[in-house]
Amino acid sequence: MSDIIPLSGAVKYQLTLDPGVWIFDDRKIDLKTYFDTEQVEIDEIEQYSKAVAEHFSREIKEGAQLPKQGSGNQKKYEKEKLMTGTFGIKLKPFILNAEPESYASKVVISTKDSVHSFSIQEAFELIAAFSEEGKPLREDGPIHILYPDGSNKSNPIRNVRKITVS
Secondary structure, eight states, X not given: OOSOEEEEESBSSOEEEOGGGGGGOXXXXXXXXXGGSOOOOOOHHHHHHHHHHHHHHHHHHHOOOOOOOOOSHHHHHHHHHHHHOOEEEESHHHHHHHOBOTTOXXXXXXXXXXXXXXXXXXXXXXXXXXXXXXXXOOSSOSOEEEOTTOTTTTSOBOSEEEEEEO
16 A cells, blocks of 8 residues: 555646655644634734734844743654654645646545545545554554544545546
């Protein structure tokens, strides 16, 4: 079984998705808490712009601050979280990066045994689970597809082999 998933079809750029590197992606979602909390859509560019403006204003008023030297407990906690966490990532950024053609209307997820079809808007919200308790999904992976409401959390779409935009 290959851990690489092709994203192809009616797109300008064919991509290969490697879930093995998503653990380092800041867009990852903690699936242990994601479905239990209310989700608020955040505009990443706006959030970044506000943070940069705030930092700039603070440096103008107070001057540059040296980083605080801590005990390292925060880094240790983050490493522990990565080693034991259950994570996923939304498909939206990958579909957008592939740049679907103007006539494309659906996304087809092909598994070892079946095919699942979604509109592009529905596919944007799908979550690709890629790790469980710190381990990659080797047996029936490399990813599991979860619905945005978590309704298939106990029975996700498994054995994903490719994603096709059509």
